[in-house]
Amino acid sequence: MTRTFTSAKATRLNLKDFTSVPMRTFWITSVAFFLCFFAWFGIVPFMPDVVRDLGLSPNQKWNSVILAVAGTVFARLLIGKLCDKYGPRLCYTWLLLLGSIPVILCGLVQTPLQFLICRLFIGFIGASFVITQVHTSLMFASNIVGTANATSAGWGNLGGGANRLGMPLIAAAVIGMGVAEADAWRYSLIIAGIICFLMGIVYYFFTQDTPEGNFSELRAAGKKVKAGKKDEVGFMEALKDYRVWILFVVYAACFGIELTVYGTMDDYLQNTFSLDRITAGNIVLSFALMNLFARTLGGYFGDKFGKLKGLRGRVLFLVAILALEGVMLVTFSAITSLIVGIVFLVAFSLSVQMAEGATFSVVPFINKKAIGSISGIVGSGGNVGAFLAALLLKSKAAVAEQAAINANAGAAEEVVKLAQAEAAATAVSSGYFLIGILVFLAGVLALAIRFSTADEKSAAEDLSYDLPEQLVPSNA
Structure with a gap:
């Protein structure tokens, strides 16, 4: 049957519209993205169980964090081109279907090596970010596409923190059904993988x-749906544009650090403030909940500063919010009071997610011939940042723990665990401090992003074209 x-x-x-094609797509792609991040970081609340069950060394534990973000770098660079060729619908469908396999297998692993391999391949579902951005861009006009x-x-992104509450709830449910508590983390991952698989079917239909x-x-x-040679020229231009690589570093300093915090904050809170796993997970969940509005807020203020000060205004806001992110992380790293720590963790959360939104309020204006290519390059920067930050924390924490x-060899097991927790907390704290300094410097680097007079004029013209008709002044 022919579809029209x-x-x-x-x-x-x-947001109340669930029937139109653009809004239905918006809701489905947002849920799919949520589930991908939920599964991607789903193992984090169970890491103490995994370490005990599989006998992971501190080195192997930190390698799993690194591998989880390493695979995503290449996946994000590749997935944009695949979206151009096959469309976001098929790409997301296959990403969900195939990405569910390592999630399910992670619940069946028996050795540290098997676990590390699964963590590497699970990271590929992090490319869901690129497909979500492509699909949403195809569905919304330029006046609202940024929002x-x-x-x-x-x-x-909220899915990366919601699993702190969701995964323990799934584990509690399977335990209530008679599953041994030691195996609850395995069943929880299998269930998360099955949900991703089912979402792939929903996405297709x-x-x-x-x-x-x-x-x-x-x-x-006979309609053209893919940019041709001009896009290839734009891609080469993007590679040569220094501003793209500055934004690559900027996104590494915001989204990359958010990913790193998602993967390490549970253990840090437990080790530093002697919290239980559920309490630490709920605090991290509050951090993730900021995604409900914080990233949008960053794009909103980027647009506001753009209207006031042009493209330079967008850059200046990005610089300010990124510098604030660095200051908040440095301050948080030195805090030993739980209440004060939570306050600064929330402040850090707000600033890091606003910086992400502000970054992509600048990206569309770098080169209009290569917005997709630039988005892919900048987006992969986030995972490079996460990889390097995790590597830094591993170099400190794994050595300190070992x-x-x-x-304390020969001491009681409880004494060894306490010494290991204290060593990890001190090492990660110093790592957060150093990362915060680097984030601040990335904000200073962003000052180097410049736009020509022609670019400023073009952006001003686009803004007037994108306003609703009733808001555009008449010449009469």
Whole structure:
């Protein structure tokens, strides 16, 4: 049966609309992104159980954190091109279907090596960010696409923290069904993988590539749905543009650090403040909940400063919020009071997520011929940042933990664990301090982003075109 599509790009983000193609896609892609991040970091609340069950050394534990973000770097660089060729609908479908496999297998592992391999391949579902941005961009007009992108990205990122509450709840449910507590983490991962698989089926049947139809149908009708040679030229221009690589570093300093905090904060809170796993997970969840509005807020203020001061205004806001992020992390790293620590953790959360939104309020104006390519490069910067930050923390924490274990060899198990926790807390604290300094310097580096007079003029013209008709002054 021939399908007919008559919908057009949405010009407003109507969250109460679940029926139009753009808004249905917005909701489904946001949920899919949420589930990908939920599964990606789903093992984090159970790491103490995994360490005990599989006998992971401190070195292996930190390698798992690094591998979880390493694979995503390459996946994000590749997935943008695949979206251009096959469309976001098929790409997301296959990402969810195939990405569910290592999540499920992670619940079946029996050796540290098997666990590390699964962690590497689970990281590929982090490329869901790029597909979400591409699909949302295809569904919304330029006057609202920034807000739509930031909102879907923020709500998807929420999954990385929501698992702190969701995974223990799943574990509690399976324990209530008679599963041994020691195996609850395995069943929880298997269930998370099955949910991702089912979401892949939903994505295939209930979304389409564009408001007008799927790429295959549009191509069959003789319509062009992929940028051709001009996009390739734009990609080469993007690689040569110093501003792209500054934004690469900037996104490494915000999204990359958020990923690192997602992966390490549970243990840090438990080790530093002697919290139990559930309490630490709930605090991290409050950090993640900021994604409900913080990233959108960053894009919103980026737009506001853009209206006041042009493209330079967008850059200046990015510089300010990134510098604030660095200051908050440095301050948090030195705090030993739980209440004060939570206050600064929330402040850090707000600033880091606003910096992410502010980054992508600048990206579309670097080179309009290569917005997709630039988004892919900048987006991969986030995972490079996470990889390097995790590597830094591992170099400090794994060595410190092993030294504490060796120094207390022969002592009671409880004494060894306490010494190991104290060593890890001190090492990660110093790591957070150093990372905060580097984030602040990345903010200073962003000052070097410049736009020509022609770019400023073009942006001002686009702004007037994107305003609703009733808000554009008449010449009469």
